[in-house]
Amino acid sequence: MEILTLGGLGVLVLVGAALAAGLRDPVYAVLSLVLTMLGVAGVYFLLGAEYLGIIQVIVYAGAILVTFLFVVMLISLTKSDIPPLPRGGALWVPLGISLLWTGLLLYALQEVRAMPVRSQVLAQEDLPYFLYGTIKPIGKALLTAYVLPFELLSFTLLVGIVGAILLVQKKPRYVR
């Protein structure tokens, strides 16, 4: 049952990503990327990381891609602004390279099962398997072991907000 769900989600993710890369209308490309993000969120849920799945839906499918849609409408990008997919070698050579790489990765992943567990940065012996994705261990880690990256990240977000506002000013005052 799990493997069937994972397969279905994988198909959803791949189809969404292929459509996002191939569609000429930017609005539809962004909407198919929403499909991909929802599929990835489903995989997160399946992995037992419920909190991250919810964050993925809210931040990615909700916020980031809606911002993309806003920008598509703001600059009135239409189908004619986007060239059609190239034919011949320019399309098939990158596709072949990526398929080859995927096959190589799948081959390498067969060794993973035999790999010993090494990483024990946060000792998780006391963390039951089913509690992995809940908010409690994540919050605890964020405010103990990861408090410095957490605060730096909030500062990064602030810089991002200020930078975006500066960049889109009609009459830029502080941007040369």
Added chain:
Amino acid sequence: MLRRNFLLALLGVEMLINAGNLNFLAFARYHNDLTGAMFVLFGICLAAVEAVIGLALTVRLFRAHETLGFHAIANLRW
């Protein structure tokens, strides 16, 4: 690179970040270790910042050049 358009290239970058996040989480789950989950959380936030800055640049480039094709914005002097 196939699309030669700034906005769709950003869309591709988002996809790449997601692939990385998925790998982090899958291996973290395999090891029952929260470090990977933390990386995913930070990665999502950084992706949001990256998207906002990238989209601001997109708007600005479009205002300056009236197009987003890579051929038109190859020259980044100002």
